[in-house]
Amino acid sequence: MARKTPSVAAPSPPAASPKLAADRIRETARRMFYQDGIRAVGVDALVAQAGVTKPSLYRSFSSKDELAASYLRDYEAEFWSKFEAGGQQHPDDPRAALMVYFDGLAQRAASSGGYRGCGLTNAAVEYPEPDHPARRVAVAHKAQLRKRMAELARAMGADDADMLADGLLLLLEGAFVSSQLFGRGGPARHLPEAAGRLIDASVRRRSGNKKGV
Template identity: 50%
Template structure:
């Protein structure tokens, strides 16, 4: 008798999420229809509506999945630089610089969703904004553990740098200015009185 366990097949909802993530990120949310998603996933349209109720529901799930990828990167960075907020911040920007300098980079899914959905009351826009605030809170918490001259100014500067990388990575031919994100983050920290001896 074989001792191998059967490998579970992805359920329809998982296939839909995976297909939607690829299509939404590469083409834009509004540009992709439900028919295209289910065709790529190899499932039926009722399967999508049973799992997510609507395209907006699927889009919200897509944004949450995208944010989980972000937190996965952050967890790895914190594991590699324990109890060192300065090194964690810089490791994030060094990694972002490399990712944003790759051909085909499409920026941040949350930022893109906010641009696509200008109505602040739209559920997709609200969810994207909520997740964006989580990222700002992470930066703010890291900065609060450093002896910055002006913690609020430094937090805002780092957030503006992040958002600038998301856009510039799509505008300029690789590697473009985004490759310097880590160097710029170091300048921001230095200008706020945070030196390498805080590592």
């Protein structure tokens, strides 16, 4: 009689590793700083929401100011991911690529959810001190965004790329701020159309000049 081979139970999948305290702090800061403002969120409330202790926070971040700067760097990475997504869909059409971002922003800004504009813009308003870590991150980001807008404007063939870039940036910042005032149905819903008309007028003017030469 053949011996039965004892069945071996399949190994249980390893349990998910608990999130590190620093990760929980960053995720909580991302949520609370954006929704309530950086200055309004105290360290006690933040660690309570994150389920960590104050010593855990200060082992990972030297101060609340440094945590604020870290939050903004994370936010900036999210921003560029959204901003450049259109370039993957329309690699040879800078106008269409930019419109992907503007269309998405108009939808987010006009929603009834907790949209509070751009966290980097908000931080620049909260912290006027030029040497504050949070403001330095915000200012550097906006300078890079202005440069990127100018690159896109040149790629579109604008007659005055710098002026078009600044005009688009003004529309963008206006959408960030006005969405917090008007919410659903506010002027931010017209951002794509307004930006499209500005782009087309600038490019058309250059095309007209070429025809007249």
